[in-house]
Amino acid sequence: MSIQLMKEFEPIFYPKSIAVVGASRNEAKSGTKYFKSLLETKFKGEVYPVNGGAESILGHKAYPSLSAIPGPVDYVIVAIPKRYLPELLDDIEKKGVKAVQFFTAGFRESGEQQGIEMEADLVKRARSAGFHVIGPNCIGVYNPSINMPYGMSPRLGEPGSVGFISQSGGVAGKIVKAGYIRGINFSKLVSFGNGSELDSVDYLEYFKEDPETEIIGAYLEGVTDGRKLIKLFKEISPVKPVVLWKGGRTEAGASAAQSHTGSMAASHAVWTALARQLGIVMVEDLEEMADALLTIQHVRKPLGQKLSIISGIAGGGGGDSVAATDGSSALGLEVIPFSGETRRQLKQILPSAGSILRNPLDVGSIGANLPVWENVLELVSADKNVDLIIIQQAIDDLFVNLGKENLEALNDVFIRFAQHQKTPLLMVSPPPFIVEARAEIEQKLRRARIPIFSSLKNAANAIVNVNQYYRVHPR
Amino acid sequence: MSIQLMKEFEPIFYPKSIAVVGASRNEAKSGTKYFKSLLETKFKGEVYPVNGGAESILGHKAYPSLSAIPGPVDYVIVAIPKRYLPELLDDIEKKGVKAVQFFTAGFRESGEQQGIEMEADLVKRARSAGFHVIGPNCIGVYNPSINMPYGMSPRLGEPGSVGFISQSGGVAGKIVKAGYIRGINFSKLVSFGNGSELDSVDYLEYFKEDPETEIIGAYLEGVTDGRKLIKLFKEISPVKPVVLWKGGRTEAGASAAQSHTGSMAASHAVWTALARQLGIVMVEDLEEMADALLTIQHVRKPLGQKLSIISGIAGGGGGDSVAATDGSSALGLEVIPFSGETRRQLKQILPSAGSILRNPLDVGSIGANLPVWENVLELVSADKNVDLIIIQQAIDDLFVNLGKENLEALNDVFIRFAQHQKTPLLMVSPPPFIVEARAEIEQKLRRARIPIFSSLKNAANAIVNVNQYYRVHPR
Numbered sequence: 042m043s044i045q046l047m048k049e050f051e052p053i054f055y056p057k058s059i060a061v062v063g064a065s066r067n068e069a070k071s072g073t074k075y076f077k078s079l080l081e082t083k084f085k086g087e088v089y090p091v092n093g094g095a096e097s098i099l100g101h102k103a104y105p106s107l108s109a110i111p112g113p114v115d116y117v118i119v120a121i122p123k124r125y126l127p128e129l130l131d132d133i134e135k136k137g138v139k140a141v142q143f144f145t146a147g148f149r150e151s152g153e154q155q156g157i158e159m160e161a162d163l164v165k166r167a168r169s170a171g172f173h174v175i176g177p178n179c180i181g182v183y184n185p186s187i188n189m190p191y192g193m194s195p196r197l198g199e200p201g202s203v204g205f206i207s208q209s210g211g212v213a214g215k216i217v218k219a220g221y222i223r224g225i226n227f228s229k230l231v232s233f234g235n236g237s238e239l240d241s242v243d244y245l246e247y248f249k250e251d252p253e254t255e256i257i258g259a260y261l262e263g264v265t266d267g268r269k270l271i272k273l274f275k276e277i278s279p280v281k282p283v284v285l286w287k288g289g290r291t292e293a294g295a296s297a298a299q300s301h302t303g304s305m306a307a308s309h310a311v312w313t314a315l316a317r318q319l320g321i322v323m324v325e326d327l328e329e330m331a332d333a334l335l336t337i338q339h340v341r342k343p344l345g346q347k348l349s350i351i352s353g354i355a356g357g358g359g360g361d362s363v364a365a366t367d368g369s370s371a372l373g374l375e376v377i378p379f380s381g382e383t384r385r386q387l388k389q390i391l392p393s394a395g396s397i398l399r400n401p402l403d404v405g406s407i408g409a410n411l412p413v414w415e416n417v418l419e420l421v422s423a424d425k426n427v428d429l430i431i432i433q434q435a436i437d438d439l440f441v442n443l444g445k446e447n448l449e450a451l452n453d454v455f456i457r458f459a460q461h462q463k464t465p466l467l468m469v470s471p472p473p474f475i476v477e478a479r480a481e482i483e484q485k486l487r488r489a490r491i492p493i494f495s496s497l498k499n500a501a502n503a504i505v506n507v508n509q510y511y512r513v514h515p516r
Numbered sequence: 517m518s519i520q521l522m523k524e525f526e527p528i529f530y531p532k533s534i535a536v537v538g539a540s541r542n543e544a545k546s547g548t549k550y551f552k553s554l555l556e557t558k559f560k561g562e563v564y565p566v567n568g569g570a571e572s573i574l575g576h577k578a579y580p581s582l583s584a585i586p587g588p589v590d591y592v593i594v595a596i597p598k599r600y601l602p603e604l605l606d607d608i609e610k611k612g613v614k615a616v617q618f619f620t621a622g623f624r625e626s627g628e629q630q631g632i633e634m635e636a637d638l639v640k641r642a643r644s645a646g647f648h649v650i651g652p653n654c655i656g657v658y659n660p661s662i663n664m665p666y667g668m669s670p671r672l673g674e675p676g677s678v679g680f681i682s683q684s685g686g687v688a689g690k691i692v693k694a695g696y697i698r699g700i701n702f703s704k705l706v707s708f709g710n711g712s713e714l715d716s717v718d719y720l721e722y723f724k725e726d727p728e729t730e731i732i733g734a735y736l737e738g739v740t741d742g743r744k745l746i747k748l749f750k751e752i753s754p755v756k757p758v759v760l761w762k763g764g765r766t767e768a769g770a771s772a773a774q775s776h777t778g779s780m781a782a783s784h785a786v787w788t789a790l791a792r793q794l795g796i797v798m799v800e801d802l803e804e805m806a807d808a809l810l811t812i813q814h815v816r817k818p819l820g821q822k823l824s825i826i827s828g829i830a831g832g833g834g835g836d837s838v839a840a841t842d843g844s845s846a847l848g849l850e851v852i853p854f855s856g857e858t859r860r861q862l863k864q865i866l867p868s869a870g871s872i873l874r875n876p877l878d879v880g881s882i883g884a885n886l887p888v889w890e891n892v893l894e895l896v897s898a899d900k901n902v903d904l905i906i907i908q909q910a911i912d913d914l915f916v917n918l919g920k921e922n923l924e925a926l927n928d929v930f931i932r933f934a935q936h937q938k939t940p941l942l943m944v945s946p947p948p949f950i951v952e953a954r955a956e957i958e959q960k961l962r963r964a965r966i967p968i969f970s971s972l973k974n975a976a977n978a979i980v981n982v983n984q985y986y987r988v989h990p991r
Contacts, residue, residue, distance in 0.1 A: 122869065147869040209835025211828075215946075218913075262838055288835065293851045294842030300872045301834035326839060326973060353686075359776035360684025360763065363737055364801060367769030371800075376768045394597065394622040397775045438693075471690075472947045472970075495947075498801060 043250045050247045052139030053173060053239075054184055054229050056116035057086045060107055062129060063120030063144075064090035064098050071144055072120035073098065074193035081195035085187045087112060107136040118181060120144040123159060130163070134170040141167070143177030144192075149235050150178050150301060164238045179234030180210035183217055185227060186253070191217045192232075201226020203334050204254035206244045208233060209288065209301065212260045212327065219331040224487035225338060228253035242269045249277045257281055258334050262288040262298035274319050282510045284322040284333045287312050320513025322506045332494060332503040339490040340465050343511035344504045345428020347375045349421050350497070352433035353396070353403035354451070355442040361433050362401035365497040372501045376400055377426035390416050400427070409447035414454045422464035429465040431500055436470045436482060452482050456489040468493045469500050518725045525722045527614030528648060528714075529659055529704050531591035532561045535582055537604060538595030538619075539565035539573050546619055547595035548573065549668035556670035560662045562587060582611040593656060595619040598634060605638070609645040616642070618652030619667075624710050625653050625776060639713045654709030655685035658692055660702060661728070666692045667707075676701020678809050679729035681719045683708060684763065684776065687735045687802065694806040699962035700813060703728035717744045724752045732756055733809050737763040737773035749794050757985045759797040759808045762787050795988025797981045807969060807978040814965040815940050818986035819979045820903020822850045824896050825876035825972070827908035829926070830917040833878035836908050840876055840972040847976045851875055852901035861895050875902070884922035889929045897939040904940040906975055911945045911957060927957050931964040943968040944975050 059079060063072025072090075077099060079088045090098040093105050104110050107117065107129075117138050119129065123145050133141055148160035160177065167174045175181055183191035186200035191214060198220045205227060207213035213232035220227055228251065231244055241261055248254045257277065264270050277283055289298035290309035316323040322337075324330045336344075350365045352358035366376045378399045379387070387398045390413050396405030402421065407413050421427055432455060439448050459466040468486060472495050486493055494500035534554060538547025547565075552574060554563045565573040568580050579585050582592065582604075592613050594604065598620050608616055623635035635652065642649045650656055658666035661675040666689060673695045680702060682688035688707035695702055703726065706719055716736055723729045732752065739745050752758055764773035765784035791798040797812075799805045811819075825840045827833035841851045853874045854862070862873045865888050871880025877896065882888050896902055907930060914923050934941040943961060947970050961968055969975035 145869070150872075151868075207835070209838070211831070211833060212835035212839070215835075260835065288838035288842065291842045291845035293845040294838050296853070297841040297851070297874070297876055298838045300874050301838055301878075326843065326971070328971070356686070358686060360682070360687035360690075360735065363684070363763040363769050363773045363776055364687070366772040367763065367766045368801065370766035370768040376772070378771070393626075394620070397625075399772070399775050401772055403776075496801070496803070 052115040059116045060089040061118045062091040078190045078195035082188045082190040107132045117141045140173045142175035142181035146178040174238035176234040180232040183230040199226045202255035204248040205230040205258040207260040258284045333506045336503045347428040349427040350401035356406040358403035368498045369501045383424040409451040418458045431467045433469045527590040534591045535564040536593045537566040553665045553670035557663045557665040582607045592616045615648045617650035617656035621653040649713035651709040655707040658705040674701045677730035679723040680705040680733040682735040808981045811978045814967045822903040824902040828878035831881040837876035843973045844976045858899040884926040893933045906942045908944045
């Protein structure tokens with residue numbers, strides 16, 4: 042079963058050849074953009090533009106039809122108006138294509154009779170001819186390991202362990218982008234829109250078996266086969282953490298979802314109860330999704346309840362500390378004052394003016410005093426009421442305050458600590474940021490598997506979310 | 517009373533001369549940084565470095581003491597260890613200084629007997645000698661109208677109508693920075709740390725009268741004179757909107773606050789009830805504070821409950837719409853589907869594939885089609901269930917997709933609409949962002965008083981917060 046399933050999905054997630062129907066000499070057309078982004082990422086396979094009127098497109102020979110292409114075609118991207126579909130479907134069948142992704146919209150989600158019927162016909166045709174349908178009304182597959190870009194965006198992240206399914210192309214695009222920037226690395230991702238022939242449960246079945254996928258993220262607006270979905274989540278969750286964002290959790294949101302992908306949303310309460318039981322991490326927006334995936338990907342173990350928060354690298358740590366403690370406590374985490382012994386030892390190494398030697402710890406502007414930092418991290422992690430450490434550093438401010446070299450040296454201390462200690466280390470660094478200045482340091486932190494959050498609230502939220510998984514599925 | 521109060525606070529908020537005690541030839545010292553930032557912002561008045569051992573500092577003649585300075589000194593910044601205080605206080609008294617700001621820490625907030633006593637002595641001395649104390653343990657005053665920078669940060673925002681008081685120097689620094697970036701313009705701001713001689717109520721009394729201050733933001737951790745504070749809030753709130761962030765709202769946060777500024781926090785429930793009654797906007801973190809101040813500053817009227825959300829400028833609007841509707845509805849706002857008439861008219865101008873003609877509206881990738889946009893905005897604002905419009909545009913993505921010129925032209929349409937229509941227009945544009953690319957467009961939007969939020973959730977939150985004020989104080 043598993044091997045057969047892998048084989049079945051191979052043309053979808055590992056196509057060896059892709060044809061783009063709707064690529065043209067007009068660079069503003071979506072088909073052209075799809076084709077161009079495959080060229081720019083140097084997709085590891087054949088790519089063919091299909092266009093009745095052009096000899097060549099972007100320097101590549103164009104074909105009047107799929108069946109005119111000499112070699113086999115695994116995967117077709119369809120970006121033409123739906124009125125041309127009947128002819129195209131004949132061509133698809135004739136060519137023996139395995140997977141067809143429809144960027145084309147105007148089907149079931151339109152709510153109109155003609156669109157609904159067309160979608161039903163498409164599914165029937167796919168089943169009889171033996172090809173799979175991705176979509177319609179979707180962006181399709183992203184697989185950085187074979188340089189298969191996400192839709193029209195010609196940028197690849199590093200391949201990794203996160204599999205993602207999304208009913209919404211926009212949400213999928215945003216998580217891909219968050220991935221580039223923050224280092225969430227995908228095994229593969231699919232935006233499947235209306236989910237006509239292949240639906241969420243089909244992709245999840247594949248991700249369950251896929252050895253490259255160790256963590257699963259899902260944006261779902263509605264579900265056709267709820268029973269099967271629950272069964273799958275039950276099987277997957279103990280082995281691979283699942284982070285689920287249910288769009289349409291409010292009544293108004295649910296009715297917006299229906300217009301978006303033609304989905305009916307189940308009640309939010311039902312989903313929440315189910316998630317709690319199965320150890321599924323439920324999130325409510327994109328940032329929370331990205332934070333949860335990033336944390337699970339980097340840390341891969343429970344984080345604990347008892348935080349130590351460290352701020353004040355270059356002053357101003359007191360207000361941060363109060364806000365951080367408020368934010369964490371409100372989410373049910375604990376920020377327990379250090380033991381007398383920890384305080385006594387901290388007092389010996391930290392300046393008396395400006396530092397606050399409790400938990401949260403305000404180091405009182407020690408800047409990049411590396412030996413002191415090494416001591417501080419050791420002392421704090423040794424305190425019996427510290428499960429994990431969060432460091433608040435405004436990277437772009439520190440760039441100005443400490444200089445690039447000092448800031449790098451300081452972050453190297455954090456990285457060495459994270460690599461040699463059992464206490465997880467998380468980082469909070471608020472936007473807005475000077476992209477270039479920050480990029481290098483962030484990349485080093487990422488490689489050391491230190492998650493970076495844009496606010497303490499987000500970090501605390503991610504901790505609670507990730508712990509929710511490990512509470513149900515202890516390691 | 518009012519004129520006397522204004523005069524009393526003049527040396528604090530409009531000093532004509534500032535001396536920095538602790539400026540030195542060592543650029544790493546805080547005093548030097550304070551002095552340097554006054555030079556860099558070209559403070560509109562005299563500045564004097566005071567240092568026993570140096571002839572000149574950063575090219576300016578240095579003085580061995582305050583009394584050695586030839587002209588009068590209104591405001592002194594103290595950045596020397598507290599053991600030198602006795603001698604300095606004699607010098608302050610001798611010179612007849614009016615206001616003294618202590619960056620120096622280690623007083624009441626240390627929790628140690630010696631620090632507590634020193635602070636009490638300082639207050640006694642100030643009262644007998646007739647000078648005011650800002651702090652200790654604080655960063656001091658920011659007044660962009662006289663080029664008075666915030667502490668060591670040599671950057672000035674535009675002068676404006678927001679007065680801000682903060683017990684925390686770090687929080688104040690962050691709101692000043694958010695101000696530069698997002699266009700929250702301050703009349704003046706003070707970080708007052710331990711609030712020894714002048715406390716929150718004193719500054720609020722001034723802001724109440726100050727004609728330059730029309731909106732008040734406050735970060736408070738604790739209050740010594742609660743009765744007076746409530747009385748003041750009661751008087752101020754009907755005239756000037758107040759946005760309050762109470763640090764220490766949880767038990768753990770409250771105890772962190774005590775270590776930070778030596779404050780005892782009142783119960784959060786008490787504050788919340790009070791705020792509701794007085795129409796004070798309560799916020800819980802920095803971003804919410806910035807969002808609320810920005811919205812009040814720009815819009816200056818109630819925003820209404822019924823949103824219209826527009827997305828999909830360059831595709832991908834569907835998922836945004838669902839998430840946006842969920843987020844808004846969860847906060848009690850309404851996103852009511854358009855009337856049949858609005859939909860019928862939208863259908864005539866928007867593409868049939870990819871658009872979703874309800875509310876939220878997905879325009880279906882019309883990009884910078886300006887006449888269509890003008891029509892869309894008019895039609896949407898005419899719908900009877902629309903109080904305000906939120907446009908979701910990922911500015912940096914659109915830069916790439918549409919090009920700079922088109923994106924500017926599109927935003928000019930938004931700006932013209934905002935200037936001529938009664939329906940308030942808000943913008944959501946998520947980070948991370950390419951600072952340069954975005955800056956110009958954001959600046960134009962700011963000048964048109966269109967608030968920009970980093971997420972729909974933040975926008976919705978700000979709407980709820982601002983409406984809370986106008987519900988109690990209708991205009």
